[in-house]
Amino acid sequence: MCGIAGFIDVKKTRDVDSLRAHLKVMTDSLRHRGPDGDGSWVQDHVALGHRRLAIVDLSDSGRQPMVSSSGRYVIIFNGEIYNFQDIRAELESRGVRFKGASDTEVMLESFEVWGVEESLRRFAGMFACALYDLKDRVLHLFRDRLGKKPLYFGYAGDDFAFASELKSFFALPGFAAVEEEQARHLFIRHNFIPAPWSIYKGVFKLPQAHSLCLHLDDLAATRNAADFLRRAVPYWDRQGLSSQPVAMKTEKETLEELDALLQLATCQRMIADVPLGAFLSGGIDSSLTVALMQKQSPRPVKTFSIGFSEASHNESEYARAVARHLGTDHTEFTVTPEEARSVIPHLPDIYDEPFADASQIPTWHVCRLARQQVTVALSGDGGDEGFGGYNRYLLARYVFPAFSVVPLALRQSLERWQTLTGHQNARRLLEVCGAADPSDFYRRIFSYWQDTSLVLQQGAAPDIALPDYQGSIVRHMMMADTAFYLPDDILVKVDRASMAVSLETRAPLLDHRVLEFAWTLPDHMRIKNGKGKWILRRLLARYVPDELFERPKRGFGVPLGAWLRGPLAPWMQDLLGYEPLRQQGLFRPAIVQTMVSQHLAGSHDWSYRLWGLLMYQSWHRRWMVKPDVSHKIARTG
Incomplete structure (x- = not known):
């Protein structure tokens, strides 16, 4: 890179x-x-x-x-x-x-x-x-x-x-x-x-x-x-490729073809004249990537993972178990809350424009850890979008058809109750229940504010063009993720975090030949028995025992809600205070202050909305108030 x-x-x-x-x-x-x-x-x-x-x-x-x-x-x-x-x-x-x-x-x-x-x-x-x-x-x-x-x-x-x-x-x-x-x-x-x-x-x-x-x-x-x-x-032609007929193959035939494709994609991504390794979280995608690397490597692959002292967000034990089974040269680092938060002041420099996926914090830390030993790191990015891994696909497959039989007017009346619940996930579920069609369902899932004029004083958000409906709501959402969420959230996050520490990242599961193959799969090879990434699970089982990776999916996150109520509260109150917002003239101060107060009191969890506002304000202070071109990216530790 x-x-x-x-x-x-x-x-x-x-x-x-x-x-x-x-x-x-x-x-x-x-x-x-x-x-x-x-x-x-x-x-x-x-x-x-x-x-x-x-x-x-x-x-x-x-x-x-x-x-x-x-x-x-x-x-x-x-x-x-x-x-x-x-x-x-x-x-x-x-x-x-x-x-x-x-x-x-x-x-x-x-x-x-x-x-x-x-x-x-x-x-x-x-x-x-x-x-x-x-x-x-x-x-x-x-x-x-x-x-x-x-x-x-x-x-x-x-x-x-x-x-x-x-x-x-x-x-x-x-x-x-x-x-x-x-x-x-x-x-x-x-x-x-x-x-x-x-x-x-x-x-x-x-x-x-x-x-x-x-x-x-x-x-x-x-x-x-x-x-x-x-x-x-x-x-x-992404749209045309995704709408081609479903391949009628047995599971064994599918596994053989997928294994060969991923081995090729992995092998080609291991070509480098500098030290190379991989991120390993212990999840399906990174474990499969490392397994395929180790199969083709004459020496133990260098793998890297980070853990957190907060047990609720620490999955390092799973990565350690997979590394032990595959025989990798594994490096693990437990990040303290203070270390994890140390990158926050530098995020406006790293991302250049407002960006508020909170997993940007651990992503930067694992990139920094890897860069101490290697210049190139392979990752498991792409498995969710290509093979049906996100929990929202389960929601789309099992929940959307069920509540679609309820009259739209009644569902939209239920949606109004979302303002009364303090639980973030319950609120999001009520928001999507008013969706008129699959595209509306997808837009609502990715909208932290259905109506941005509630918090912004002027203007409105333009419509986002999504791919045409793909025959099933799961295929439609996967294609929408590939066109929207993947390039503008996931890949932005990884590119900027890795490049901030001069690390190249490569993703075999995002090889276009692998994705073109994935789009020929029937839905039951993606989602089966209430689990996503079914075919990837079966392929990984060839290399790693089921008990090392079969567990509920968790994101690569941080305890953001608790941080905003604790050590980040003064920073939040500084950036989102009533008077600074009033003078700035962009946001509705009363609405923002209500969210801040409710979150601090613990009655509501507004983590995602507040993180978005905080990242915007941090960017605004850095680039719109006193911009310069010195751009010294932090390399702490």
Whole structure:
């Protein structure tokens, strides 16, 4: 993994030295993503910059920006192409000769032989890239199928800019940093900001599996980045793949094919010229990932887990048991409450825009732990979305059909009782019971505020486009998660937390070939006997005894409610006090103060809503009151 940044001086008013100076500030802000070196390329008023985290081919032949053999293309690339060795062999059979051993060079020569669109379809990996075509004067931006690697673009005054993280935009003198009101509402509703929005007006996230082609003349004709967003086209038909006929295979046939696919995906993700390990929580997904790694490794795999002194949130014993069974080289660290909370002041710098998935705290800590010994860590991300693991899928399969027979008007009248209960889960259940259809059911599950105008004084949240209905509510929700929750919550959380400590993470279960296979499975191979991820459970049982992983699903969380009533209470009252909120003029102080008081008193659990408000206020103080581009990411301990 690396960090990329660049811009085009649309009016052509600056000399090369000025362009390089601004580019250097952009890339310096991404040093945490690439501490092993930097590079720049400036020509035609196009500036491309790169920060390198060296993983494959540590020599100078892997440095970026990199120019293709013909001199036509220049690339800056963040990520990994896992099947690059197979593609390289095919290119060599066509007479292509390589100078080094990097996947970046393989990408460039693929573009030379097959063009951009065909090459993207051949790549299996995670990537965010900017590719400049000197012959046609065209800039290509593209992002991997699942959205593992981030890519923002927009205007900063007269510059068209793009970068891995928003902080890089502050390096350009024309960047206005005006908050996008609709993005604020979306964040308050979901606790994250879904693509294509960003928190800043006129700056967008390129959606997953999309490419954007811009001629330099196009940039001179308009200053509206939203016009360019509408030109972005998908190169992977996720919707079509998910609606293909269900495969009629036996469980044994399914297990054999899935085992082979995951072994391939895992093997390709173990290619690295630096130390490599894995996260291990003891759950199904991480245990299966480690089991497949250990099967293919000649030495014990380095595994990492963290525990908490609070017994209610400590699962380290399960990870320890799986590690012992598989024979890994296991490192475990118990985080004290004080250590766990130490990262909170740094979250606005790590995430750049409001982000409020509280598991961002333990994710950062396990990344920091792993980085002390390895540069690459495999994770179990993707098992829930691909194989039906979330508890909400059980709710959708067993509960939604039952309450759907009740007249909608009656269910919506029951929904009004949610304001009277202090229990968070009971309140959420009452909220979703008023859903009119499967898409409404999904939106309600992911809305901490059904009506954001109850807490925000101005504006409203825009509608989110969800995938078409997929034949069953479980398939529909899995596809919606893949398009919405996965790229904009889970993958954002892991990317920023890992990159803050210069750690590359890889997820075999998110290989697009594995997901395409998963979408052919019938629902009963995902959910059976009241349990999700049925087929993954059966596959894991080949490597790990059932008793080591069969237990109720728990998230990777922290005791947030108790922290907000205890040691974090003064911080919460400072950020969410009535007078600061009144002066700020964004939120309704009385509503917020009621929630704070009820939570402190213990009559209600408003953890998720309050965490969202706190993360917004923390971001606002950091970036809207006194922004700068020093961006020193914490590396405590």
